[in-house]
Amino acid sequence: MIMPGKPKPSRRSGCPLSISLELLGDRWSLLIIRDLMVRGFRTFKDFQNSGEGIATNILADRLDKLQAAGILNAEPEENDARRVNYCLTEKGIDLAPVLLELLLWAARHEQTSAPPAVVKKLANNRQQFLKEVRRRWRDRDATPLMPSFELNPITKRSKH
Amino acid sequence: MIMPGKPKPSRRSGCPLSISLELLGDRWSLLIIRDLMVRGFRTFKDFQNSGEGIATNILADRLDKLQAAGILNAEPEENDARRVNYCLTEKGIDLAPVLLELLLWAARHEQTSAPPAVVKKLANNRQQFLKEVRRRWRDRDATPLMPSFELNPITKRSKH
DNA sequence: GCGATCACTTGCATTTCGCAAGCGACTCTG
DNA sequence: CAGAGTCGCTTGCGAAATGCAAGTGATCGC
Numbered sequence: 001m002i003m004p005g006k007p008k009p010s011r012r013s014g015c016p017l018s019i020s021l022e023l024l025g026d027r028w029s030l031l032i033i034r035d036l037m038v039r040g041f042r043t044f045k046d047f048q049n050s051g052e053g054i055a056t057n058i059l060a061d062r063l064d065k066l067q068a069a070g071i072l073n074a075e076p077e078e079n080d081a082r083r084v085n086y087c088l089t090e091k092g093i094d095l096a097p098v099l100l101e102l103l104l105w106a107a108r109h110e111q112t113s114a115p116p117a118v119v120k121k122l123a124n125n126r127q128q129f130l131k132e133v134r135r136r137w138r139d140r141d142a143t144p145l146m147p148s149f150e151l152n153p154i155t156k157r158s159k160h
Numbered sequence: 161m162i163m164p165g166k167p168k169p170s171r172r173s174g175c176p177l178s179i180s181l182e183l184l185g186d187r188w189s190l191l192i193i194r195d196l197m198v199r200g201f202r203t204f205k206d207f208q209n210s211g212e213g214i215a216t217n218i219l220a221d222r223l224d225k226l227q228a229a230g231i232l233n234a235e236p237e238e239n240d241a242r243r244v245n246y247c248l249t250e251k252g253i254d255l256a257p258v259l260l261e262l263l264l265w266a267a268r269h270e271q272t273s274a275p276p277a278v279v280k281k282l283a284n285n286r287q288q289f290l291k292e293v294r295r296r297w298r299d300r301d302a303t304p305l306m307p308s309f310e311l312n313p314i315t316k317r318s319k320h
Numbered sequence: 321g322c323g324a325t326c327a328c329t330t331g332c333a334t335t336t337c338g339c340a341a342g343c344g345a346c347t348c349t350g
Numbered sequence: 351c352a353g354a355g356t357c358g359c360t361t362g363c364g365a366a367a368t369g370c371a372a373g374t375g376a377t378c379g380c
Binding site for chain 2: 356357358359360361
């Protein structure tokens with residue numbers, strides 16, 4: 001078992017932004033956190049079928065690293081020993097403002113499939129969004145908070 | 161000349177977070193933006209000596225991509241034709257909330273060299289920080305807004 | 321028992337990265 | 351106006367990360 005939150009050695013700089021990017025600066029980590037935070041995903045397979053098509057070896061690697069960073073935990077499910085439930089820690093939940101700002105930035109400046117009404121509501125009620133994320137985790141409420149803004153040019157992978 | 165803001169082809173998903181990460185999801189892009197935004201850096205060499213040690217080929221590549229994404233512009237300097245001044249666009253300036261939240265997250269959960277007093281002030285006056293970033297750009301004020309929290313394994317700056 | 325499910329691992333080809341060196345345009349100095 | 355220095359990149363190359371397909375072992379439902 002891995003003990004989270006250890007003060008890893010040799011950072012390239014003490015700048016907090018640099019440290020954030022060492023932990024989260026890649027194409028996948030924050031997407032996994034998004035899936036946990038707003039889509040209610042919990043298992044390896046959930047993430048795998050998340051839409052963007054992460055490779056399983058990369059997914060396993062990122063889950064390890066995020067766990068080592070104390071951002072999420074792996075909890076084996078009681079009723080089914082095959083399954084592992086991944087859960088955000090407090091540190092992971094606390095990334096909600098980061099995800100929110102990234103979402104709002106893209107919604108303002110890029111062509112996304114996020115409905116303007118939803119974006120507007122989020123932009124005007126940031127605190128409420130953060131509270132809701134927190135409540136969902138407290139109540140173990142895994143219903144999707146937001147729809148998957150999928151369905152763009154990328155066609156769904158028909159493998160099943 | 162490159163026309164920015166074009167709706168690049170073939171995204172892996174229409175999710176705004178996914179789009180943000182395709183543009184910014186790596187270890188270096190947001191550091192360059194940090195240097196532009198709060199350190200007042202403008203030239204290739206500035207970024208190169210920024211402290212984290214980015215390789216010049218990677219730096220050139222990121223500058224290209226960020227320019228192609230409409231996040232910054234390259235402006236040759238009048239008095240010295242060797243120099244190029246890189247400047248944030250409105251789209252780039254608008255990343256300030258993202259940088260701020262990443263900074264605050266790391267300051268809350270990791271051991272950083274950001275002075276607690278500075279962090280506290282930022283956390284309590286987010287709007288003021290954003291306004292200041294905007295003002296600095298409007299007035300072409302390139303004085304460092306924040307000290308470089310540099311010098312690797314978190315040394316206390318006890319003397320001055 | 322038997323096939324399906326789940327969470328990974330492994331092997332391998334491709335891409336990206338980090339590092340050092342070099343290059344062309346320009347500027348500064350004597 | 352020759353030569354040295356500066357600036358913004360390129361190039362080459364070995365190392366690491368990534369993407370893809372296939373496989374593995376434990377577990378579960380029937």
